[in-house]
Amino acid sequence: MRAVALPSLGCALVLSALVAADAGAEKPRSGGHRLVIGSTRTIDNGVTGAGRVEVVLGAGGEADELRYRPLSGPPRVTGLLFELNHYVAVGAGGAAVQLGATFVTQPATITGPNEVTSAGFFPGNGGTVFWSAVSTIAPGSTAYVTTLAFAGTAPFGPVRVVQYMDADVDEFFADNLVRLGTFGRPGFSLLTVSTSRNLGPAQPSPVVTNASCPGWAASPFSDLRDAIEGGGATFAPAGHVIDLLPTADPRFSGQPTWGPSDMTSAVACDLTPGAASAAIVFSVSVEERAAIPTLSHWAVIAMAGLLTAAALWRLRRRAPASQISGR
Numbered sequence: 001m002r003a004v005a006l007p008s009l010g011c012a013l014v015l016s017a018l019v020a021a022d023a024g025a026e027k028p029r030s031g032g033h034r035l036v037i038g039s040t041r042t043i044d045n046g047v048t049g050a051g052r053v054e055v056v057l058g059a060g061g062e063a064d065e066l067r068y069r070p071l072s073g074p075p076r077v078t079g080l081l082f083e084l085n086h087y088v089a090v091g092a093g094g095a096a097v098q099l100g101a102t103f104v105t106q107p108a109t110i111t112g113p114n115e116v117t118s119a120g121f122f123p124g125n126g127g128t129v130f131w132s133a134v135s136t137i138a139p140g141s142t143a144y145v146t147t148l149a150f151a152g153t154a155p156f157g158p159v160r161v162v163q164y165m166d167a168d169v170d171e172f173f174a175d176n177l178v179r180l181g182t183f184g185r186p187g188f189s190l191l192t193v194s195t196s197r198n199l200g201p202a203q204p205s206p207v208v209t210n211a212s213c214p215g216w217a218a219s220p221f222s223d224l225r226d227a228i229e230g231g232g233a234t235f236a237p238a239g240h241v242i243d244l245l246p247t248a249d250p251r252f253s254g255q256p257t258w259g260p261s262d263m264t265s266a267v268a269c270d271l272t273p274g275a276a277s278a279a280i281v282f283s284v285s286v287e288e289r290a291a292i293p294t295l296s297h298w299a300v301i302a303m304a305g306l307l308t309a310a311a312l313w314r315l316r317r318r319a320p321a322s323q324i325s326g327r
């Protein structure tokens with residue numbers, strides 16, 4: 001929940017009481033864009049019936065709608081996402097800011113079939129860091145892929161990039177979080193899955209150039225987002241899980257599982273401090289099968305190298321050569 005300016009201390013006290021009394025109420029799921037900043041664009045996977053994926057996104061590849069038409073069950077479009085943010089933190093890892101809230105030089109723009117590009121910059125550790133975000137959905141795929149490229153006028157120093165996802169499937173307060181595979185390897189994903197059907201979005205391991213990823217974290221809404229935007233969240237390869245109870249889900253026998261709860265999860269990557277160019281490929285894929293990664297996971301890994309190289313080339317062309325370190 002974002003803070004709002006109030007005309008008096010009395011109003012603040014009233015609002016505080018109302019928030020406390022409404023702590024278990026449903027969070028708003030309609031009425032405008034949530035935490036995407038600026039104009040938005042919509043892309044899809046080109047499927048017209050079952051298996052269709054649509055994403056509404058803004059600058060930085062941040063999204064507030066992930067819609068899916070299931071292969072089984074009622075043929076209605078299902079919303080799977082409350083918010084997907086890409087944060088950047090310069091320094092110790094706290095006080096992270098959404099990329100869409102930095103200096104945006106190119107708002108979300110359609111740049112190709114099912115492709116949206118945005119760009120901007122932010123003050124770094126002694127220099128300026130330019131960024132670009134290229135978001136795509138391949139034809140027929142259920143994976144939403146965002147390639148973030150960074151180029152600095154000086155070596156990056158400590159800069160952390162975080163993909164934060166608040167997935168809401170069916171009853172948003174009754175989802176499970178399942179860790180599949182080993183972080184940093186193909187086949188890994190953090191799957192937020194409905195407790196009533198085999199459906200939910202998953203975050204695979206990022207693919208990086210001149211970066212390393214310390215791990216992932218998870219908490220109930222909105223504790224993790226508050227930590228990322230505040231003093232900083234803790235990430236670990238096995239996960240840093242706070243205030244979520246372990247549980248057993250027979251669909252994922254032997255896989256670490258937490259829930260049910262209003263799940264939020266995040267994956268963090270650190271730019272190589274001595275480098276002045278880097279790229280991170282984040283993705284979210286829709287999964288509709290229990291315990292079996294779909295081809296979307298492997299497609300993401302296979303495409304990541306090409307996407308990273310192309311993104312770095314485009315960003316270096318975008319930033320003036322005289323401003324890029326080492327040029």
